[in-house]
Amino acid sequence: MNCIISVIFVTFTILSMTQVFYAQEESSDVTPMEKQELQALYSTIQGFVGDSWNGSSLYPDPCGWSPIQGVSCDIFNGFWYVTVLNIGPIHDNSLVCSDEKLEFRPEFFNLKYLKVVSFFNCFQSPNSLPVSIPTGNWEKLSESLESIEFRSNPGLIGNIPPSFGVLKNLQSMVLLENGLSGRIPIEIGNLVKLKRLVLSGNNFSGDIPDNFGGLTDLLILDFSRNSLSGTLPLTFGKMSSVLKIDISHNFLEGKLLDEFSSLKNLTLMDLRNNRFCCGLVNSLEEMNSLEELVLSNNPLGGDMRNLKWENLKNLVILELSNMELRGEIPESLSELKRLRFLGLNDNNLTGKVSPKLESLPSLNALYLSGNNLKGEIQFSKGFFGKLGRRFGAWSNPKLCVPLGVMSSNNVPFGVKPCHQQDEEVHLVKSNAKKERKVSGDMNMNNTSNFIGSMGFSSSANCGNLWWIFMVLGLVFNSYIVF
Numbered sequence: 404m405n406c407i408i409s410v411i412f413v414t415f416t417i418l419s420m421t422q423v424f425y426a427q428e429e430s431s432d433v434t435p436m437e438k439q440e441l442q443a444l445y446s447t448i449q450g451f452v453g454d455s456w457n458g459s460s461l462y463p464d465p466c467g468w469s470p471i472q473g474v475s476c477d478i479f480n481g482f483w484y485v486t487v488l489n490i491g492p493i494h495d496n497s498l499v500c501s502d503e504k505l506e507f508r509p510e511f512f513n514l515k516y517l518k519v520v521s522f523f524n525c526f527q528s529p530n531s532l533p534v535s536i537p538t539g540n541w542e543k544l545s546e547s548l549e550s551i552e553f554r555s556n557p558g559l560i561g562n563i564p565p566s567f568g569v570l571k572n573l574q575s576m577v578l579l580e581n582g583l584s585g586r587i588p589i590e591i592g593n594l595v596k597l598k599r600l601v602l603s604g605n606n607f608s609g610d611i612p613d614n615f616g617g618l619t620d621l622l623i624l625d626f627s628r629n630s631l632s633g634t635l636p637l638t639f640g641k642m643s644s645v646l647k648i649d650i651s652h653n654f655l656e657g658k659l660l661d662e663f664s665s666l667k668n669l670t671l672m673d674l675r676n677n678r679f680c681c682g683l684v685n686s687l688e689e690m691n692s693l694e695e696l697v698l699s700n701n702p703l704g705g706d707m708r709n710l711k712w713e714n715l716k717n718l719v720i721l722e723l724s725n726m727e728l729r730g731e732i733p734e735s736l737s738e739l740k741r742l743r744f745l746g747l748n749d750n751n752l753t754g755k756v757s758p759k760l761e762s763l764p765s766l767n768a769l770y771l772s773g774n775n776l777k778g779e780i781q782f783s784k785g786f787f788g789k790l791g792r793r794f795g796a797w798s799n800p801k802l803c804v805p806l807g808v809m810s811s812n813n814v815p816f817g818v819k820p821c822h823q824q825d826e827e828v829h830l831v832k833s834n835a836k837k838e839r840k841v842s843g844d845m846n847m848n849n850t851s852n853f854i855g856s857m858g859f860s861s862s863a864n865c866g867n868l869w870w871i872f873m874v875l876g877l878v879f880n881s882y883i884v885f
C-alpha cells in the first residue's frame with residue numbers, strides 16, 4: 404500500500420519537475436525580455452496601482468507564462484516588448500488604480516514599443532488627488548504609439564499637452580469624460596494619421612483650431628459636451644473621409660459652412676445645443692450619405708423650404724427642433740423613405756401639415772408641437788395608433804384633429820377636435836351672449852375628449868374617475884358663480 408503511494412508520489416514529483424524545468428527553459432530561451440523593459444513595466448504599473456503591487460513576485464514573466472491582464476507583448480529583434488497597456492476595471496482581474504497616490508512614472512516612456520495605452524476609471528478624485536497628463540517625453544513614443552485613451556477619469560485635470568503633436572503615428576485619440584480643460588492644441592492638427600479624435604465630455608474652451616482640415620484620414624470627430632466657442636473653421640470641409648461629426652453641447656456660433664458640401668461620406672452630423680445662426684445652408688443637401696442630421700437648439704432661423712430635402716435619401720433621423728424655423732413644412736420631406744424620426748417642434752412653422760408625411764414607411768416619431776400650424780391633421784387613425792405617444796402636436800392653437808380620430812384610442816395629446824373649432828368659428832358670428840353660454844355648455848359636454856387628448860385616454864379604467872372630477876368641477880364652478 405505504502406509502496407504504491409510512494410511510487411505515485413515519485414512519479415508525480417518527477418513529472419512536475421520536468422514541467423518546471425521545461426517552463427524555465429522556455430522562458431529563458433524562447434521569451435527573453437530585457438531587464439530594463441521588465442523594470443519599466445513594473446514601475447509604470449506600480450505608479451498607478453500602488454507600491455504594494457509587487458510585479459516581480461506576482462508576474463515574474465509578464466510576456467510569457469505569467470501574463471498580466473491588460474498587458475500584451477510582441478517580439479522585436481528577438482526580445483519581448485510591451486505593446487499594449489490597459490489600466491482600469493474592464494475585466495475581473497484587471498489592473499485597478501489605487502485610490503491613493505497616482506503618478507506617471509518616467510519609466511512609462513521607456514516602453515519603447517508601446518502601441519496602445521488606455522486608462523479607464525483610473526484617476527477618480529479631482530479634488531484630493533488630481534493628476535495631469537505629463538507634458539514631456541512623448542517624443543520617446545512618437546514612432547510606436549497608435550492609440551491613446553483616457554476614459555471616465557474625473558481626476559485627470561489640466562490641458563492636453565501640445566507635445567501630443569509629436570505622436571505622428573497616432574490613429575486614435577480618445578479623451579472621453581475626464582476633467583480636462585483649456586484650449587485644444589493646434590498641434591493635434593499635425594496628427595495626419597488620426598482616424599478617431601474624441602474629446603467629448605471635458606471642459607475644453609476656446610476655438611477649434613483651423614488646421615484640422617489636414618486630418619484627411621479622420622473618420623470620427625467628437626468634440627461634444629465641452630465649452631468650445633467661436634466659429635467653425637472653414638477647413639472642416641477638407642476632412643473628406645469623415646463619417647461622424649459631433650460637436651453638440653458647446654457655445655459654437657456663426658454660420659453653417661458652405662464647405663459641408665465636400666463631406667460626401669458623412670453619416671452623422673450633430674450640432675445641437677450651440678449658437679449657430681443665419682439659416683439652413685444649401686451645402687446640407689449635398690451631404691448625400693447623411694443618416695442623422697441633428698441641428699436642434701440653435702437660433703438658426705430660416706425657411707425649411709429653401710433646401711432640397713429629397714436629396715438626403717439616406718436620412719433616418721432629422722431633428723430640427725427649437726431652431727426658430729419659419730415657413731411651411733416642405734412636402735419634399737415625404738420623399739425621405741428611410742426617415743424614422745422627424746422633430747420639428749418648438750419652431751415657428753406655419754401652414755398645414757401635409758398628409759403625405761403618413762406615407763413615410765419607417766416613420767415612428769413625429770414631433771410638431773410648439774409651432775403655429777393650422778387646419779386639420781389628415782392622418783389616419785392607424786397612423787396615430789402606430790406613433791402613439793411619439794406623435795406630438797400640442798401647442799399649435801389653430802391645429803385640430805378630425806372627430807373620427809377623437810373617438811379612437813390614440814387621440815393625440817393636447818390637440819383639439821376640428822368640430823369644436825368649427826362650431827366656435829361659426830358661433831362667433833352669432834350674438835355674443837348666446838355664444839358664451841352655448842360654447843360653455845359644449846365645452847362641458849366635450850371635456851372628456853379634451854382630457855382624452857391630454858394623453859390619459861389609454862387608461863380606460865380612469866374613465867369613472869374623470870367623470871367624478873368633472874362633476875366636482877361643475878359643483879365648484881357653480882359655487883364660484885354664486
Ligand SMILES: *[C@@H]1O[C@H](CO)[C@@H](O)[C@H](O)[C@H]1NC(C)=O
Nearest residue numbers: 454455456457458459460461
Ligand atoms: C517583491 O518580491 C520579490 C520577490 O518575491 C522580493 O524579493 C522583493 O523584496 C519584493 N519587493 C517588495 C517591494 O516587496
Ligand SMILES: *[C@@H]1O[C@H](CO)[C@@H](O)[C@H](O)[C@H]1NC(C)=O
Nearest residue numbers: 584585606607608609629630
Ligand atoms: C469650463 O470652462 C469655462 C471657461 O474656461 C469656465 O468658465 C467654466 O466654469 C468651466 N466649467 C466647469 C464645469 O468647470
Ligand SMILES: *[C@@H]1O[C@H](CO)[C@@H](O)[C@H](O)[C@H]1NC(C)=O
Nearest residue numbers: 619642643644645667668669
Ligand atoms: C467614401 O466612402 C467610399 C466607400 O466606403 C470610399 O470608397 C471612399 O474612398 C470614401 N471617400 C473618401 C473621400 O474617403
Ligand SMILES: *[C@@H]1O[C@H](CO)[C@@H](O)[C@H](O)[C@H]1NC(C)=O
Nearest residue numbers: 727729730750751752753775
Ligand atoms: C411667428 O411667425 C408669425 C408670422 O410670421 C409672426 O407674427 C410671429 O411673431 C412669429 N413668432 C415668433 C415667436 O417668432
Ligand SMILES: *[C@@H]1O[C@H](CO)[C@@H](O)[C@H](O)[C@H]1NC(C)=O
Nearest residue numbers: 841842844845846847848849
Ligand atoms: C350637452 O349635453 C347635455 C346632456 O347630454 C345636452 O342636454 C346639451 O344639449 C348638450 N350641449 C350641447 C351644446 O350639445
Ligand SMILES: CC(=O)N[C@H]1CO[C@H](CO)[C@@H](O)[C@@H]1O
Nearest residue numbers: 806809810844845848849852
Ligand atoms: C366625442 C363626443 O362625444 N363629442 C361630442 C362633443 O359635443 C358635440 C356637441 O355637443 C357632440 O355632437 C359630440 O358628439
